Amino acid sequence: xxxxxxxxxxxxxxxxxxxxxxxxxxxxxxxxxxxxxxxxxxxxxxxxxxxxxxxxxxxxxxxxxxxxxxxxxxxxxxxxxxxxxxxxxxxxxxxxxxxxxxxxxxxxxxxxxxxxxxxxxxxxxxxxxxxxxxxxxxxxxxxxxxxxxxxxxxxxxxxxxxxxxxxxxxxxxxxxxxxxxxxxxxxxxxxxxxxxxxxxxxxxxxxxxxxxxxxxxxxxxxxxxxxxxxxxxxxxxxxxxxxxxxxxxxxx
Numbered sequence: 001x002x003x004x005x006x007x008x009x010x011x012x013x014x015x016x017x018x019x020x021x022x023x024x025x026x027x028x029x030x031x032x033x034x035x036x037x038x039x040x041x042x043x044x045x046x047x048x049x050x051x052x053x054x055x056x057x058x059x060x061x062x063x064x065x066x067x068x069x070x071x072x073x074x075x076x077x078x079x080x081x082x083x084x085x086x087x088x089x090x091x092x093x094x095x096x097x098x099x100x101x102x103x104x105x106x107x108x109x110x111x112x113x114x115x116x117x118x119x120x121x122x123x124x125x126x127x128x129x130x131x132x133x134x135x136x137x138x139x140x141x142x143x144x145x146x147x148x149x150x151x152x153x154x155x156x157x158x159x160x161x162x163x164x165x166x167x168x169x170x171x172x173x174x175x176x177x178x179x180x181x182x183x184x185x186x187x188x189x190x191x192x193x194x195x196x197x198x199x200x201x202x203x204x205x206x207x208x209x210x211x212x213x214x215x216x217x218x219x220x221x222x223x224x225x226x227x228x229x230x231x232x233x234x235x236x237x238x239x240x241x242x243x244x245x246x247x248x249x250x251x252x
Contacts, residue, residue, distance in 0.1 A: 069112065069120045071154050076104045077130065077143050078155025094133060094140035097121070107158065152223050156216045157197040163211040164198075168250050172241070173213050174233040175199060176206045179226050186226030193224060200247050208238070210248050 095103070097118065105111055121141060125132050129150065131142040143151070175194060179187035191201070199207035214232055221227040238244070245252050 064116075069116055070124065072104060072108055072110060072112070073117065073120055073124065074129070074151050075154035075158040076100070076107050077141075078146070078151040079107055079158060094131075094142035097139045097141060100141050107162075147223055149223065152219065153193065153197060156219065159216060160198040160209065160211070160213060163213070164248065166211065168210055168248075170236070171210075171212075172235045172238050172244070173209045173211065174202070174206060174235055174238075175209070175217055176231050176233065177226065177229040178205065179229045183226065186229075190224070190226045190230075193220075200244055202238075202244075208244055210244070210250060 097114070101112060101114060101117055104117070118139070121130065121132060124130050128144055129148055130144050133140045133142060145151075177187070177190055179190065187205070191205070194207045195201055199209050202208045217230060217232045221230050242252050244250075
């Protein structure tokens with residue numbers, strides 16, 4: 001613990017340095033004179049309060065894993081471009097970065113720092129996934145290829161995540177496929193793709209989701225390798241469904 005050379009009581013100096021509210025410092029100002037004769041107790045009290053406040057600050061800061069912001073941006077690009085936006089915002093690409101950040105907040109429910117968004121967009125531009133263009137002192141985002149597989153994957157994944165927030169209607173939506181052995185690489189890719197976007201692997205080539213997803217499956221058929229071999233089935237009941245309910249956090 002380091003205190004600053006000042007006539008201000010050390011507790012107040014420390015918490016001013018941490019940017020604490022006047023109410024916190026007023027409280028410390030009232031108690032610190034009583035502890036001036038006991039520097040050991042004062043140091044302990046200030047240390048405990050400092051650690052508590054900094055812990056709360058850390059909890060308010062959203063920490064992102066490597067590549068997570070890219071996935072969020074790609075998902076938003078896909079949803080915005082493929083579906084034409086949402087009720088609150090209907091983006092027309094190219095779109096101003098500020099408006100794009102609002103779209104991220106609306107679709108994903110996440111507030112991202114503008115600097116991190118800009119940096120990630122620049123990285124995606126280098127990968128030729130999107131273009132950044134300056135017009136009238138504003139930076140615009142334009143999708144290079146809306147059918148890019150990464151954009152499709154993360155946008156479908158986000159759409160399925162959104163559907164899981166709605167009420168379950170008691171049906172099961174099944175995707176199954178039979179890929180010829182000569183194209184087994186496409187079979188492996190399909191398995192990984194369906195699991196990553198949120199489906200449950202019921203059998204080797206059978207995947208289940210608890211919410212309607214026909215439009216998403218149609219899109220997968222058009223874009224993803226091996227998608228033409230997919231079949232879409234709706235079931236009222238399937239065997240071992242309690243295991244699926246547990247997996248998708250549904251009432252048993």
